[in-house]
Structure formats: structure tokens, C-alpha cells
Amino acid sequence: MRPSERNKVKRKLIGVAMAFAVAVTAVAGAGSAQAATPRPAGSTVHPNVDPVTVAEAIKAAYDAYKTFFGGGSSANATAQIIAAIKAAEREIINHIDAIAAADARACAQSAVLNFPDFDNLTTDNKQNFALTATSCITEIDSLLSAVTDKAAKDQLGFSLNAVGPIALMARSKAGLHNDTLVPVLRESNQKVLTGLTPRCVNLFDPDSHGKRWFCTAYNGFRADDVTQPDAQDDAMVNTSWEIAKNTLPQLASL
Structure with a gap:
């Protein structure tokens, strides 16, 4: 078979497989109760942001809190969190x-x-700020359980982890414990990870003469790789799924 013909076959196989995956997902969801969502089903959010910048800022903020949690300076950790958030403030606000x-x-x-x-x-105002930030986390957690629109869930995921390290640091500095907040952050991030998991199929690739994983994000972005985790990472690179995946191990040590 000529290369051009192989490519046609490959594209056809991928298209059929992905269509099948969509059909299976639709059937699985049929008949289930639809939770209330703050944005119409099928809507898509396209904030003008650089997701990589946001992801790096959020990771740096959580890392700063972990340093404080491990015995580091409160002042240094606060300054690092502020610097991290400031570095991507406009992008974060656009997501919010x-x-x-x-x-x-x-x-x-x-x-x-x-x-x-x-x-x-x-x-008093420090404690009020800390409690308000905590309430914000629980509000987002509640919405993550209620929304069915994945674009809305994606934006909630970004906001969750923008506020997360702020709430942790604020509570610590206000004399409040975080042993009840950390589990909520873990659960919320797991909801993002589960709710935005891309559809994947394992297909024979005529070009590489072996099987590859083909994954599609909720927003239609596709990627393929030899391993499913790598294909998932590439497909979800511009979403809060990747942030949730990286944040969960950070929270596990708190």
C-alpha cells in the first residue's frame, strides 16, 4: 500500500474510533440526572490567556506554601506566593x-x-480574609459537583488553584488550622481531574507499525503518543486538568 493510501486508512480508523468513543460516552450519560450548571450546556469559554503561565504561577505558589509548611519563613513564603500570583495575575483574572x-x-x-x-x-480582618477565602474554596467545590458543562468546570479548576495557596497561607498567618481545608482542595482537584479526563482510544498506527494512544480533550484538542498518560497530557495541556494533576501530589504531602 502506498504512503498516501496508508494515511487515508489511518485517518479513517482514527475518525471511526473517536466517533465510537463519543457515541459510547453519549450512551453512558443518557438517562442520568443533569445537575444544574451556571453556564448553558454546550457553551465554550475561550479566555485570552496563556495557560502555561497560569500553571507555572500556581505551582510556584503551592511550592512556596509547602516550604513554609516544612518550616520555612512565613514572610518569604508570603512574598513568593504574591510574586507568583502577580506574575500571572491578568491571566488568572481572565479565567476567573x-x-x-x-x-x-x-x-x-x-x-x-x-x-x-x-x-x-x-x-480581625486577616481572619475574615482567611475565612472568606476558605468559603470561596468550598463554593467552587460545590459548583464542581453541580456543573455538567466541561468548559465551566475547566474555568472553576483554574480558579480553585489560584485561590488554594492563598487560602492556605492566609489561614496559617491568621492562626487557623488547615487540616480541614487541605482535604477539600484534594477532593476538588480530583473532581477536576475526573471531570475533564479526555477520551482515549488505542489504535494501530500504520506509520509507526505499532499501536498509539489517541486522546481528545473536551475542547476538541487532540494528541497522540505511545503511552496513554503522555497522550492525555498533550491533549489537556491548555486546561486546568493538567494543573489538578500536578497539584494533587503537592497536596498529598500537606
Whole structure:
């Protein structure tokens, strides 16, 4: 078979397999109760952001808190979290702006924009800030359980982890314990990871003469690789799925 013919066969096989995967997903979801969602089903959010910048900022913020948790300086950790969030503040706010639920949008914006002034607050206001940031996390967690639109779930995932390290640090500095917040963050990130998991099929690839994994994200982005984890990572690179995946191990040690 000529190369051009092999490519046609390959494309046809991939198309058939992915169509089958979509059909299976649709059948599996048929008849199930649809939870209320703050954004119409089928809507797609396209914030003008650089997801890699956001992911790096969130990782740096969690790393800073982990350093403090391990005995590091509170002042240094706070400064590092502020610097990380500031480095991607516009991108993070754009993701938050894409949240349809007004309460979650407002509380996440407030946490991101006001945390740099945390040390200037009175003791009472520090505790109030910490408790409000905690309520924001629980609000987002609740929405992650309720929404069915994956684009909305994706934006909630970004906001969850923008507020996460802020809430952890604020509670610590306000004299509050985090032993109840950390499990909520773990559960919320697991919801993002589970809810946005891409569809994948394992197909024979005529070009490489072996099988490859072909994965498709909810937003239609596709990627393929020899291993399923690598194909998933490539397909989900521009979503909060990747952030949740990387955040869960960080939270496991807290």
C-alpha cells in the first residue's frame, strides 16, 4: 500500500474510533440526572490567556506554601506566593472572569487582588480574609459537583488553584488550622481531574507499525503518543486538568 493510501486508512480508523468513543460516552450519560450548571450546556469559554503561565504561577505558589509548611519563613513564603500570583495575575483574572457563577467569581477575584495587602490588615480582618477565602474554596467545590458543562468546570479548576495557596497561607498567618481545608482542595482537584479526563482510544498506527494512544480533550484538542498518560497530557495541556494533576501530589504531602 502506498504512503498516501496508508494515511487515508489511518485517518479513517482514527475518525471511526473517536466517533465510537463519543457515541459510547453519549450512551453512558443518557438517562442520568443533569445537575444544574451556571453556564448553558454546550457553551465554550475561550479566555485570552496563556495557560502555561497560569500553571507555572500556581505551582510556584503551592511550592512556596509547602516550604513554609516544612518550616520555612512565613514572610518569604508570603512574598513568593504574591510574586507568583502577580506574575500571572491578568491571566488568572481572565479565567476567573469566565466563571458564570457570580459568587464564585467575586470571591476568587477578591482573594487574588487583595492578598498582596494581607499583612497590612488588622488581626480581625486577616481572619475574615482567611475565612472568606476558605468559603470561596468550598463554593467552587460545590459548583464542581453541580456543573455538567466541561468548559465551566475547566474555568472553576483554574480558579480553585489560584485561590488554594492563598487560602492556605492566609489561614496559617491568621492562626487557623488547615487540616480541614487541605482535604477539600484534594477532593476538588480530583473532581477536576475526573471531570475533564479526555477520551482515549488505542489504535494501530500504520506509520509507526505499532499501536498509539489517541486522546481528545473536551475542547476538541487532540494528541497522540505511545503511552496513554503522555497522550492525555498533550491533549489537556491548555486546561486546568493538567494543573489538578500536578497539584494533587503537592497536596498529598500537606
